[in-house]
Amino acid sequence: MFEPTEDVRLIKLAQIDEGRGQLLSLGATDLPFFPKRLFIVRNVPAESLRGGHAHKENEQLLICLRGAVTVRFVAAGQRGEVRLANTTHGPHLRAGVWAEQFYETGDSELLVLASMPYDPDSYILQTHAME
Secondary structure (H helix, E strand, O other): OOOOOOOOOEEEEEEEEEEOOHHHHHHHOHHOOOOEEEEEEEEOOOEEEEEEEOOOOOEEEEEEEEEEEEEEEEEEEEEEEEEOOOOEEEEEEEOOEEEEEEOOOOEEEEEEEEOOOOOOHHHEEEOOOOO
């Protein structure tokens, strides 16, 4: 179940439906930060976990492009999750939010917008049991 918090909230993408298809848009004024890195996670085996960490300074916006991914998180001691099965919204995770992603299907693709460049020293790897 997803309950927005100060540290985790959903960002909605603008959606335009037309006869030739659908356009989803996320403008600079819609973003909670200016992305300094973008990456796509794909080809993850079905029913696999990724993530399992937080970031000291980095914020992220997660958007499921294909398939289904459940994002589980711990923010300020509160546990939550949000299932992403389309591209109309994505969770914004502030720095310090511990998260893992459960890839429900093998064709899932997750777009991640990050506020900081990659830095291996920025990870917080403490374990949170997600029950």
